[in-house]
Amino acid sequence: MKVTKICCIGAGYVGGPTMAVIAKKNPNIKVTIVDINQARIDAWNDSDVSKLPIYEPGLADIVEETRGKNLFFSTEIDKAIDESEMIFISVNTPTKTYGKGKGMAADLKYVELCARNIAEVAKTDKIVVEKSTLPVRTAQAIKSILDNTGSDVNFEILSNPEFLAEGTAIQDLLNPDRVLIGGESEDAIESLASIYGSWVSQAQILRTNVWSSELSKLTANAFLAQRISSINAISELCEKTEANVNEVAKAIGMDSRIGSKFLKSSVGFGGSCFQKDILNLVYIARSYNLQAVADYWEQVIILNDHQKRRFADNLISTLYNTVSGKKIGFLGWAFKKDTNDTRESAAIYVADHLLNEQANIAVYDPKVSNEKMQSDLNYLNTRAEDENSKLMHATESPYDALKDAHAVAIMTEWDEFKTYDWKRIYTEMKKPAFIFDGRNILNKSEMEKIGFEYSSIGQ
Numbered sequence: 412m413k414v415t416k417i418c419c420i421g422a423g424y425v426g427g428p429t430m431a432v433i434a435k436k437n438p439n440i441k442v443t444i445v446d447i448n449q450a451r452i453d454a455w456n457d458s459d460v461s462k463l464p465i466y467e468p469g470l471a472d473i474v475e476e477t478r479g480k481n482l483f484f485s486t487e488i489d490k491a492i493d494e495s496e497m498i499f500i501s502v503n504t505p506t507k508t509y510g511k512g513k514g515m516a517a518d519l520k521y522v523e524l525c526a527r528n529i530a531e532v533a534k535t536d537k538i539v540v541e542k543s544t545l546p547v548r549t550a551q552a553i554k555s556i557l558d559n560t561g562s563d564v565n566f567e568i569l570s571n572p573e574f575l576a577e578g579t580a581i582q583d584l585l586n587p588d589r590v591l592i593g594g595e596s597e598d599a600i601e602s603l604a605s606i607y608g609s610w611v612s613q614a615q616i617l618r619t620n621v622w623s624s625e626l627s628k629l630t631a632n633a634f635l636a637q638r639i640s641s642i643n644a645i646s647e648l649c650e651k652t653e654a655n656v657n658e659v660a661k662a663i664g665m666d667s668r669i670g671s672k673f674l675k676s677s678v679g680f681g682g683s684c685f686q687k688d689i690l691n692l693v694y695i696a697r698s699y700n701l702q703a704v705a706d707y708w709e710q711v712i713i714l715n716d717h718q719k720r721r722f723a724d725n726l727i728s729t730l731y732n733t734v735s736g737k738k739i740g741f742l743g744w745a746f747k748k749d750t751n752d753t754r755e756s757a758a759i760y761v762a763d764h765l766l767n768e769q770a771n772i773a774v775y776d777p778k779v780s781n782e783k784m785q786s787d788l789n790y791l792n793t794r795a796e797d798e799n800s801k802l803m804h805a806t807e808s809p810y811d812a813l814k815d816a817h818a819v820a821i822m823t824e825w826d827e828f829k830t831y832d833w834k835r836i837y838t839e840m841k842k843p844a845f846i847f848d849g850r851n852i853l854n855k856s857e858m859e860k861i862g863f864e865y866s867s868i869g870q
């Protein structure tokens with residue numbers, strides 16, 4: 412089928428950038444991104460592209476180039492479904508917070524709502540593409556909903572998981588390692604492959620069955636996160652043995668069988684997906700009674716929680732076993748650099764732990780507002796909201812966050828942190844002035860020369 416109109420349900424971190432790139436590379440296809448969130452759609456339509464709801468390097472330029480030509484943002488979901496031949500489902504699939512599978516399984520209610528919406532509205536044949544990350548065998552449920560409408564509309568379901576990482580989404584989309592399409596109908600698979608074919612070589616477009624495609628996405632995230640937990644486990648051992656985790660990572664990464672990527676030790680991985688997807692994998696394994704498999708992958712999460720906790724504990728014990736009433740300056744709140752996304756950021760959990768010890772925290776992040784930080788903390792429900800806002804606040808400048816602080820905690824690896832006037836920061840902090848570098852971005856000997864007590868991960 413030659414596709415001329417596409418719609419994407421879900422204008423989030425995946426739907427927005429992915430469809431913007433598809434629109435840019437396929438000027439003859441009309442791409443409409445729809446969402447139930449009016450404020451989000453309004454922000455996508457803002458004439459000032461610096462106000463787009465998502466900060467992602469290179470995204471604003473592509474939106475400016477394509478919006479209003481062949482890329483549209485709207486809340487008219489039914490209309491977009493009706494007129495499109497291909498519909499991507501790119502809604503959120505968070506960890507369930509209630510009922511069976513609470514805290515482990517993926518909450519598929521938004522995906523199911525989309526399927527029901529499509530089933531209700533569609534009058535012509537559609538290709539429905541799972542873009543969201545879904546438990547293996549979800550396509551079966553979607554198919555069952557779509558095939559029970561009583562109409563004779565034909566639905567083909569494809570799985571096309573997204574592998575972009577935030578902060579590099581546009582580059583990842585423009586130069587993907589591979590595009591994965593799982594499906595049954597060759598015609599449907601080739602319709603989608605031809606859209607990617609506008610800029611991705613056919614050799615990089617992998618065709619599989621639906622279940623392999625669904626499971627590959629969870630597996631990819633589990634393997635990536637496992638590397639981080641593996642190197643973080645070694646970081647703790649380095650700290651006891653005077654080995655240096657950066658040196659170990661370099662030494663093992665040069666083995667081409669291991670490879671050098673995703674071996675950066677840190678305060679712990681965050682982001683909306685690693686934890687959620689591994690918990691989901693663990694849940695699926697348990698639901699098939701595969702205890703050993705479930706326990707194996709669960710350890711990746713256990714180690715990550717341990718890494719965040721031990722960073723906070725180390726800060727407290729170094730500050731003479733108390734942070735009560737002490738100002739701690741945080742550099743960074745986002746879960747990684749070059750994004751305004753804070754979901755599951757290690758900073759949230761470290762802050763929460765320090766606030767339990769009655770610390771005062773001032774945070775500077777170049778892209779995250781005070782409002783967002785407060786809502787992240789409030790979401791944990793550890794203490795009253797007014798207490799959170801009394802104990803923690805964001806500052807306009809990094810120097811305000813660090814003035815009179817007992818310690819700096821570097822939570823995100825924003826490049827600009829390396830360029831600060833660290834001599835000035837040292838002068839303005841309480842002494843001894845401690846740095847806890849959760850991202851290993853500063854130079855230990857330079858910081859010690861200035862006078863700081865510097866500690867980092869795995870060194």
Ligand SMILES: NC(=O)C1=CN([C@@H]2O[C@H](COP(=O)(O)OP(=O)(O)OC[C@H]3O[C@@H](n4cnc5c(N)ncnc54)[C@H](O)[C@@H]3O)[C@@H](O)[C@H]2O)C=CC1
Nearest residue numbers: 421422423424425446447448502503504521524543544573
């Ligand atoms: N964030 C990331 O980097 C990546 C995310 N993924 C997966 O992609 C999916 C989406 O993730 P994000 O874009 O980060 O989520 P998001 O939360 O940023 O965006 C999802 C959007 O879907 C909308 N939505 C929910 N239900 C809807 C409905 N019934 N009708 C219309 N709109 C609806 C929400 O209002 C929201 O704007 C998830 O399954 C995630 O696991 C996959 C790869 C990368």
Ligand SMILES: O=C(O)[C@H]1O[C@H](OP(=O)(O)OP(=O)(O)OC[C@H]2O[C@@H](n3ccc(=O)[nH]c3=O)[C@H](O)[C@@H]2O)[C@H](O)[C@@H](O)[C@@H]1O
Nearest residue numbers: 573574575576577639673674675677680681682684746747
């Ligand atoms: O499914 C998803 O959502 C996406 O999840 C990750 O992307 P993302 O979470 O955006 O960002 P990553 O670069 O993977 O970083 C995740 C976390 O791991 C941390 N990290 C990463 C790499 C590393 O070596 N060390 C490390 O601590 C980062 O700081 C961050 O907190 C995957 O990299 C993407 O391929 C995938 O599509």
